[in-house]
Amino acid sequence: MNRRERxxxxxxxxxxxxAMTIFAEKGFDxxxxxxxxxxxxxxxxxxxxxxxxxDDLFLSLIEEGLNNLSEIIKSVVESSSSPIKQIxxxxxxxxxxxxxxxxxxxxxxxxxxxxxxxKHPEALKRILPKxxxxxxxxxxxxxxxxxxxKLKKVEPRVLTFTLFGIIHSSIGRxxxxxxxxxxxxxxxxxxxxxxxxxxx
Amino acid sequence: MNRRERxxxxxxxxxxxxAMTIFAEKGFDxxxxxxxxxxxxxxxxxxxxxxxxxDDLFLSLIEEGLNNLSEIIKSVVESSSSPIKQIxxxxxxxxxxxxxxxxxxxxxxxxxxxxxxxKHPEALKRILPKxxxxxxxxxxxxxxxxxxxKLKKVEPRVLTFTLFGIIHSSIGRxxxxxxxxxxxxxxxxxxxxxxxxxxx
Amino acid sequence: MNRRERxxxxxxxxxxxxAMTIFAEKGFDxxxxxxxxxxxxxxxxxxxxxxxxxDDLFLSLIEEGLNNLSEIIKSVVESSSSPIKQIxxxxxxxxxxxxxxxxxxxxxxxxxxxxxxxKHPEALKRILPKxxxxxxxxxxxxxxxxxxxKLKKVEPRVLTFTLFGIIHSSIGRxxxxxxxxxxxxxxxxxxxxxxxxxxx
Amino acid sequence: MNRRERxxxxxxxxxxxxAMTIFAEKGFDxxxxxxxxxxxxxxxxxxxxxxxxxDDLFLSLIEEGLNNLSEIIKSVVESSSSPIKQIxxxxxxxxxxxxxxxxxxxxxxxxxxxxxxxKHPEALKRILPKxxxxxxxxxxxxxxxxxxxKLKKVEPRVLTFTLFGIIHSSIGRxxxxxxxxxxxxxxxxxxxxxxxxxxx
DNA sequence: CATGAATGAGGATTCATTCAT
DNA sequence: GATGAATGAATCCTCATTCAT
Numbered sequence: 103m104n105r106r107e108r109x110x111x112x113x114x115x116x117x118x119x120x121a122m123t124i125f126a127e128k129g130f131d132x133x134x135x136x137x138x139x140x141x142x143x144x145x146x147x148x149x150x151x152x153x154x155x156x157d158d159l160f161l162s163l164i165e166e167g168l169n170n171l172s173e174i175i176k177s178v179v180e181s182s183s184s185p186i187k188q189i190x191x192x193x194x195x196x197x198x199x200x201x202x203x204x205x206x207x208x209x210x211x212x213x214x215x216x217x218x219x220x221k222h223p224e225a226l227k228r229i230l231p232k233x234x235x236x237x238x239x240x241x242x243x244x245x246x247x248x249x250x251x252k253l254k255k256v257e258p259r260v261l262t263f264t265l266f267g268i269i270h271s272s273i274g275r276x277x278x279x280x281x282x283x284x285x286x287x288x289x290x291x292x293x294x295x296x297x298x299x300x301x302x
Numbered sequence: 303m304n305r306r307e308r309x310x311x312x313x314x315x316x317x318x319x320x321a322m323t324i325f326a327e328k329g330f331d332x333x334x335x336x337x338x339x340x341x342x343x344x345x346x347x348x349x350x351x352x353x354x355x356x357d358d359l360f361l362s363l364i365e366e367g368l369n370n371l372s373e374i375i376k377s378v379v380e381s382s383s384s385p386i387k388q389i390x391x392x393x394x395x396x397x398x399x400x401x402x403x404x405x406x407x408x409x410x411x412x413x414x415x416x417x418x419x420x421k422h423p424e425a426l427k428r429i430l431p432k433x434x435x436x437x438x439x440x441x442x443x444x445x446x447x448x449x450x451x452k453l454k455k456v457e458p459r460v461l462t463f464t465l466f467g468i469i470h471s472s473i474g475r476x477x478x479x480x481x482x483x484x485x486x487x488x489x490x491x492x493x494x495x496x497x498x499x500x501x502x
Numbered sequence: 503m504n505r506r507e508r509x510x511x512x513x514x515x516x517x518x519x520x521a522m523t524i525f526a527e528k529g530f531d532x533x534x535x536x537x538x539x540x541x542x543x544x545x546x547x548x549x550x551x552x553x554x555x556x557d558d559l560f561l562s563l564i565e566e567g568l569n570n571l572s573e574i575i576k577s578v579v580e581s582s583s584s585p586i587k588q589i590x591x592x593x594x595x596x597x598x599x600x601x602x603x604x605x606x607x608x609x610x611x612x613x614x615x616x617x618x619x620x621k622h623p624e625a626l627k628r629i630l631p632k633x634x635x636x637x638x639x640x641x642x643x644x645x646x647x648x649x650x651x652k653l654k655k656v657e658p659r660v661l662t663f664t665l666f667g668i669i670h671s672s673i674g675r676x677x678x679x680x681x682x683x684x685x686x687x688x689x690x691x692x693x694x695x696x697x698x699x700x701x702x
Numbered sequence: 703m704n705r706r707e708r709x710x711x712x713x714x715x716x717x718x719x720x721a722m723t724i725f726a727e728k729g730f731d732x733x734x735x736x737x738x739x740x741x742x743x744x745x746x747x748x749x750x751x752x753x754x755x756x757d758d759l760f761l762s763l764i765e766e767g768l769n770n771l772s773e774i775i776k777s778v779v780e781s782s783s784s785p786i787k788q789i790x791x792x793x794x795x796x797x798x799x800x801x802x803x804x805x806x807x808x809x810x811x812x813x814x815x816x817x818x819x820x821k822h823p824e825a826l827k828r829i830l831p832k833x834x835x836x837x838x839x840x841x842x843x844x845x846x847x848x849x850x851x852k853l854k855k856v857e858p859r860v861l862t863f864t865l866f867g868i869i870h871s872s873i874g875r876x877x878x879x880x881x882x883x884x885x886x887x888x889x890x891x892x893x894x895x896x897x898x899x900x901x902x
Numbered sequence: 903c904a905t906g907a908a909t910g911a912g913g914a915t916t917c918a919t920t921c922a923t
Numbered sequence: 924g925a926t927g928a929a930t931g932a933a934t935c936c937t938c939a940t941t942c943a944t
Binding site: 527528529530531532618619620621654656657660661663664666667668669670671672674675688692694695696697698699700701 | 727730732819820821856861863867868870871872874875888892894895897898899901
């Protein structure tokens with residue numbers, strides 16, 4: 103990648119960063135390209151050189167976040183640790199990531215967020231597979247835990263969603279309460295609760 | 303309440319119902335009053351006889367849902383059962399309610415949903431207190447459980463949010479997977495997981 | 503006119519009165535039938551039993567005012583006084599009338615008021631003739647004064663409009679300055695100024 | 703001011719001009735932005751790049767007119783002529799201005815025009831001060847005339863409003879009679895009438 | 903007759919997107 | 924490439940008028 107390319111990538115990142123902030127503050131519909139352009143210190147027109155629409159900008163954001171999560175999850179599930187240890191690692195690493203990227207958390211709510219079946223089917227088509235891939239990876243860990251008799255014999259996806267639900271609500275609480283205190287403080291409690299609950 | 307009044311209330315409900323469906327399908331911003339009016343089989347103008355703005359319509363919806371949840375929670379926490387039993391009842395009843403009102407679930411996401419601090423502060427002022435009251439009621443149960451040595455010695459609000467997180471993600475999964483199968487099937491699993499996790 | 507009729511007329515007057523107040527406060531377009539209905543303590547629908555449209559209501563108001571002015575002017579110009587005395591009487595009586603009916607004054611501005619050639623030609627067709635009749639009556643007095651060598655030899659309509667202009671601006675000032683002090687106080691000054699100006 | 707800026711100002715003027723015509727034809731409320739946009743040969747949206755609302759557009763128009771009048775009045779009252787001569791000059795110059803800007807005249811009616819205390823208090827706040835400044839400047843001339851024993855010993859503001867009233871009614875007549883004949887023809891008559899009336 | 907709920911056309915305003923400079 | 928003015932479709936909301944009760 104030559105300098106040209108690198109420059110372009112860097113500017114793309116800057117726009118994404120600005121967009122993240124604005125989307126997190128105002129939500130997808132309420133945020134305007136003017137807001138984003140101002141924050142990014144680019145002209146509105148310039149943004150269209152990097153993203154082909156507002157939707158595309160937003161979806162790129164989500165995609166990037168999901169890719170990052172994917173990296174994190176992959177790094178854990180491909181380790182040789184036991185399922186229990188992997189779950190501990192997952193909680194810990196996802197927490198750290200979301201604490202640093204709380205805007206991503208605020209933007210992303212796949213199960214009911216801004217983009218809906220009815221109005222944005224192609225948007226979902228672009229995002230959901232990535233989300234589901236992440237879910238799948240975690241579910242595999244759960245399955246293995248069950249197979250090894252370490253986890254309760256329930257539908258493994260129930261465990262996955264429970265795990266994600268706990269993490270989300272935990273961060274939601276943190277955001278709601280004004281982001282005071284380190285989020286990490288809760289990791290231990292959360293981990294114990296989940297593991298005691300999931301364990302056989 | 304005379305016939306006039308009753309009729310008026312009935313029509314209000316009809317509009318709320320239509321609005322619920324549309325908001326759930328498209329989200330607050332994407333939903334238009336035309337959509338809602340058409341669904342409700344009223345003219346656009348008529349809706350303004352019942353609600354003073356789109357915001358008001360939406361918030362009324364949320365309020366009603368929160369009030370219903372409030373009733374449910376109150377009926378449980380005011381019973382004489384033990385905290386553990388109350389938690390079991392809560393999960394069971396909230397599940398039943400949300401299964402029947404899944405649109406409400408899709409609409410309501412206080413910690414990041416459509417209305418944001420920056421753009422709709424008064425909207426939040428109208429909703430958040432009700433939400434927090436519900437959280438408070440549940441948190442009291444958790445506190446009592448902790449006091450009695452039945453639940454882990456953690457910040458009680460962590461337990462409350464964990465509970466809500468599990469419920470939400472569970473319904474989210476149900477919605478995402480196309481709402482096949484009875485949601486109630488999961489209640490038992492969820493209950494066990496949460497209680498095993500929360501218990502001391 | 504039987505009781506039925508009289509009742510009807512009385513209610514019509516009540517509505518006109520309420521309408522006058524509202525139109526004066528908000529102007530023709532900004533005033534709504536809801537405002538007027540509330541002020542009149544009638545239902546919106548009822549008003550349509552007395553006037554066939556908002557335009558009609560407004561025009562009826564103007565017409566009534568112009569008719570009253572017409573009566574006043576006629577009573578003066580048909581007297582046997584000299585033109586100069588008639589002018590004095592006109593000023594005095596019109597002032598008294600407009601002071602008591604300042605809302606009419608605020609509503610009526612034939613040369614540029616709410617109704618315009620382009621948008622309300624038929625409205626003007628209904629009003630302008632009455633207005634012009636009043637102008638004509640006064641102009642006759644001016645003509646006579648000129649013929650008798652009492653007034654300056656200028657286009658008589660110039661004198662008429664000058665007279666009206668002085669009266670209007672005088673009331674305008676009174677309204678603008680918060681309607682404090684009796685308007686009548688100015689009559690003498692105005693009369694002298696106009697007569698000294700118009701006299702040969 | 704560079705070309706960019708100049709272009710922008712020119713387009714702003716064009717929009718103001720179109721708006722002036724439309725507002726004069728139809729009045730503030732009846733005029734629509736579509737009308738104005740069409741006349742200005744701009745898109746509706748473009749107008750919002752120059753004015754932040756219909757109100758703002760209208761008020762800018764009034765403001766500009768008042769500023770122009772202000773310039774005219776100032777140029778006269780700051781001359782070293784006698785008060786009588788200044789009054790003559792005022793009448794002459796204001797006539798010339800309003801004849802060229804009869805639309806401004808039709809739009810502007812501060813004492814009862816479109817904007818009312820009840821409905822547009824901030825609009826009045828923006829306009830009235832300028833109007834009153836103009837009145838004040840003229841009133842000073844009247845005061846000086848009185849002090850020098852040239853004008854009648856009456857409340858000076860009465861003279862000011864009388865002057866404006868005569869001018870307005872005169873132009874009103876001209877407009878009403880179809881704008882035939884030069885307005886200037888009347889200036890002499892008006893001047894004599896006013897001065898003879900006002901003089902001691 | 904009176905009422906006031908319902909209608910629906912109409913208008914101000916916003917904003918994603920385009921494109922001339 | 925970048926800019927930001929212009930576009931115009933889209934949407935909320937208002938209100939004169941009608942009409943069932």
